[in-house]
Amino acid sequence: MTRRFADAVTGPRGRWVTIVAWLAIAVAGFVGRSHIDDVTAAGQSSFLPSNAESTRALDVLQHSQSSGEEVPVVLVFNREGGLTETDLAAIGRIGKGLDALRITGATPIIDPFSAGSTESLGGIAKIADGIGPISRDGEAALVVLAINAADRGAIVSGVQIIRSYLAEHERPGLNAYVTGPGGIAADLEQVANEAGKTLLIATLSLVLILLLLVYRAPLLAVLPLLAVGAAYMVAIGIAYLLIEAGAITVNTEGTFLLLVLVFGAGTDYSLLLVHRYREEMQRGRPVAEALPVALAESMPAIAASGGTVIAAMLVLLVADLQSTHWLGPILAIGIAVMLVAAFTLLPALLSALGERAFWPAAGSAKRVGHSRWTRVAALVRRRSRAIVFLVFGGLIVLALGNLTHHGTIGFGQGETQPTNSSRGTAVLGDHFPPGIGSPLTAVVRVEDLGPVVEAMEKLPTVKVALPVPPTGGDGSGDDGSMVVVVLKGDPYSGEAAHAVAGIRERLHEVSPSGLLGGIPAENYDIERTNAHDTKLIVPLVLLVVGLILAAVLRALVAPAYLILTVVASFAATLGLCTFAFSIFDSEGIAFDLVLLSFLFLVALGVDYNIFLMARAREESALRGTREGTMVALVNTGGVVTGAGLILAGTFATLTLLPLEELVQIGATVAIGVLLDTFVVRALLIPAITYRLGERTWWPSRVVASDAGASSDAEPQ
Numbered sequence: 001m002t003r004r005f006a007d008a009v010t011g012p013r014g015r016w017v018t019i020v021a022w023l024a025i026a027v028a029g030f031v032g033r034s035h036i037d038d039v040t041a042a043g044q045s046s047f048l049p050s051n052a053e054s055t056r057a058l059d060v061l062q063h064s065q066s067s068g069e070e071v072p073v074v075l076v077f078n079r080e081g082g083l084t085e086t087d088l089a090a091i092g093r094i095g096k097g098l099d100a101l102r103i104t105g106a107t108p109i110i111d112p113f114s115a116g117s118t119e120s121l122g123g124i125a126k127i128a129d130g131i132g133p134i135s136r137d138g139e140a141a142l143v144v145l146a147i148n149a150a151d152r153g154a155i156v157s158g159v160q161i162i163r164s165y166l167a168e169h170e171r172p173g174l175n176a177y178v179t180g181p182g183g184i185a186a187d188l189e190q191v192a193n194e195a196g197k198t199l200l201i202a203t204l205s206l207v208l209i210l211l212l213l214v215y216r217a218p219l220l221a222v223l224p225l226l227a228v229g230a231a232y233m234v235a236i237g238i239a240y241l242l243i244e245a246g247a248i249t250v251n252t253e254g255t256f257l258l259l260v261l262v263f264g265a266g267t268d269y270s271l272l273l274v275h276r277y278r279e280e281m282q283r284g285r286p287v288a289e290a291l292p293v294a295l296a297e298s299m300p301a302i303a304a305s306g307g308t309v310i311a312a313m314l315v316l317l318v319a320d321l322q323s324t325h326w327l328g329p330i331l332a333i334g335i336a337v338m339l340v341a342a343f344t345l346l347p348a349l350l351s352a353l354g355e356r357a358f359w360p361a362a363g364s365a366k367r368v369g370h371s372r373w374t375r376v377a378a379l380v381r382r383r384s385r386a387i388v389f390l391v392f393g394g395l396i397v398l399a400l401g402n403l404t405h406h407g408t409i410g411f412g413q414g415e416t417q418p419t420n421s422s423r424g425t426a427v428l429g430d431h432f433p434p435g436i437g438s439p440l441t442a443v444v445r446v447e448d449l450g451p452v453v454e455a456m457e458k459l460p461t462v463k464v465a466l467p468v469p470p471t472g473g474d475g476s477g478d479d480g481s482m483v484v485v486v487l488k489g490d491p492y493s494g495e496a497a498h499a500v501a502g503i504r505e506r507l508h509e510v511s512p513s514g515l516l517g518g519i520p521a522e523n524y525d526i527e528r529t530n531a532h533d534t535k536l537i538v539p540l541v542l543l544v545v546g547l548i549l550a551a552v553l554r555a556l557v558a559p560a561y562l563i564l565t566v567v568a569s570f571a572a573t574l575g576l577c578t579f580a581f582s583i584f585d586s587e588g589i590a591f592d593l594v595l596l597s598f599l600f601l602v603a604l605g606v607d608y609n610i611f612l613m614a615r616a617r618e619e620s621a622l623r624g625t626r627e628g629t630m631v632a633l634v635n636t637g638g639v640v641t642g643a644g645l646i647l648a649g650t651f652a653t654l655t656l657l658p659l660e661e662l663v664q665i666g667a668t669v670a671i672g673v674l675l676d677t678f679v680v681r682a683l684l685i686p687a688i689t690y691r692l693g694e695r696t697w698w699p700s701r702v703v704a705s706d707a708g709a710s711s712d713a714e715p716q
Contacts, residue, residue, distance in 0.1 A: 047323040077091050204225065309331075374634055440516055487520065561685075572675065
């Protein structure tokens with residue numbers, strides 16, 4: 001059946017039908033890609049499960065205020081030497097002017113900073129009617145608004161209107177910044193939009209250069225890029241349709257990861273197909289026969305490889321954190337579309353060009369032999385025991401880096417370049433308690449307001465607690481009665497998220513029905529949810545991958561040590577990178593670094609193990625396991641190493657982005673792929689297999705020929 005399919009796709013008529021069909025679908029996908037940024041999810045709360053405490057607190061507040069999802073925006077005004085009376089009057093007019101603009105979704109936030117709300121605020125700020133708090137040194141003032149946060153487009157639009165208005169009413173010497181959760185989110189979105197263009201250009205350029213180095217044929221380097229690019233456009237178009245229909249929720253990070261995964265894995269699949277195509281031509285087959293034979297013979301291995309990645313990605317559906325939950329299907333769709341492109345579009349393009357694709361050389365021309373990998377195989381034969389101990393020892397040493405103490409990157413801390421909101425946050429922290437820019441919100445019963453305020457102000461992490469009177473209702477907590485809790489430290493830091501645990505525990509002691517929300521609480525809930533998801537997903541991924549390996553290799557011993565080596569490689573990679581990030585003064589570690597880097601390294605690393613070990617089993621039937629493994633290493637070494645370099649390169653492009661979280665994920669996966677490609681797959685796995693011999697395939701047996709059996713003696 002695969003041969004008939006291959007003949008149809010590469011035939012004189014089928015190839016042009018395939019190319020035209022893909023062109024039409026890719027154009028439609030491009031339209032979706034141009035709008036994807038408008039529909040990706042905005043606020044962190046949209047990714048939390050509905051039963052998270054910060055989510056429930058937000059729901060109560062929105063219900064009591066009869067408003068949709070909104071996000072606070074903090075305007076910070078500053079003049080060195082002190083604000084003048086004229087400045088204060090101008091700030092007041094700006095506040096009224098912004099209200100008159102009727103920004104879509106904009107409403108005045110519940111103001112805990114009004115003169116009558118509390119006397120406690122006097123210790124950290126002055127009160128000015130119509131403005132908000134003024135710093136005790138008189139150099140800074142705040143105006144707090146809330147804007148629509150239904151999606152990223154609404155936040156960006158609202159913040160742009162505010163900044164344009166501030167620019168129109170600029171006063172010499174009076175600095176104005178738009179920060180707070182809304183300002184930070186808008187700047188992150190702008191940075192992400194610019195980063196998306198950088199990532200696409202960098203990925204295309206790097207993959208093209210690597211393909212040129214591998215093939216030394218310009219047309220042959222471009223064809224895989226065309227196939228992968230078309231697959232990416234279709235995948236991102238499908239993602240847009242699903243998001244627009246409300247079926248899934250995806251953030252910008254998810255679309256970036258989709259790009260690098262499709263280009264990295266897709267190029268690998270293309271390498272494998274072209275490698276087999278060239279082999280068939282070198283055996284003397286004409287182009288019209290070599291291509292369909294190559295496609296039919298390579299489809300099972302490529303399908304098994306892609307199927308492993310898809311299965312691993314779909315495990316993410318068990319996650320409670322929605323950004324992780326829906327990332328799995330999106331990435332699985334990307335790989336599935338790429339597989340279809342590898343089996344249809346790429347062969348059609350190769351068929352259309354024929355042997356001209358290999359210009360300036362001929363496709364049937366012999367390539368340089370396997371001398372390098374022959375030497376590697378000889379080394380494994382002579383030193384298999386030493387290789388096992390040395391490589392495992394090295395991996396254990398690298399894994400010790402996981403003992404390095406590190407914090408977590410908080411919301412708004414992941415930008416590696418200064419923005420208006422980051423400068424505003426710095427100014428706010430210089431003149432106010434940093435926590436005033438994004439306080440915690442304790443939703444409580446009205447009769448608990450006093451006890452909660454008293455309890456909160458006794459906590460070492462709290463600067464001040466400000467009660468907000470109820471807006472009406474029965475005082476059950478769903479009437480808007482709350483306590484605004486201002487932290488002493490940076491509300492966006494990992495330390496603030498960890499402080500939430502103590503604050504929440506004390507709140508529940510005083511007010512059992514109380515709910516603690518706000519950005520620091522959301523950060524804490526995200527970390528807790530991600531930690532729970534990681535503990536659930538990691539063993540499930542290992543189980544799924546192990547079952548696939550057992551089915552493909554028809555063995556239990558080989559899958560067991562393949563899984564062991566993958567885990568050891570991941571632990572070593574994470575330890576090395578964690579230590580490196582701490583050395584280079586990183587703000588902390590991305591909260592999802594462990595889960596996502598594990599997912600990519602295990603799923604993609606097993607791909608290469610499948611190619612090596614499936615070939616080893618095939619050769620073992622002819623030569624015995626030990627000799628067959630060496631032959632498999634020699635025959636697969638070049639193409640799999642090239643694929644590993646390209647995959648590592650595509651993930652490495654994430655390090656060019658001004659977003660620390662993606663920089664860390666990209667660097668970790670790239671280093672892990674290189675470690676797996678050049679050390680684990682090239683040395684450790686062949687050495688273990690060589691030591692075990694026929695026991696590798698237990699409980700099944702691989703019966704070798706007499707000649708093969710005689711060369712399969714027990715190693716010394």
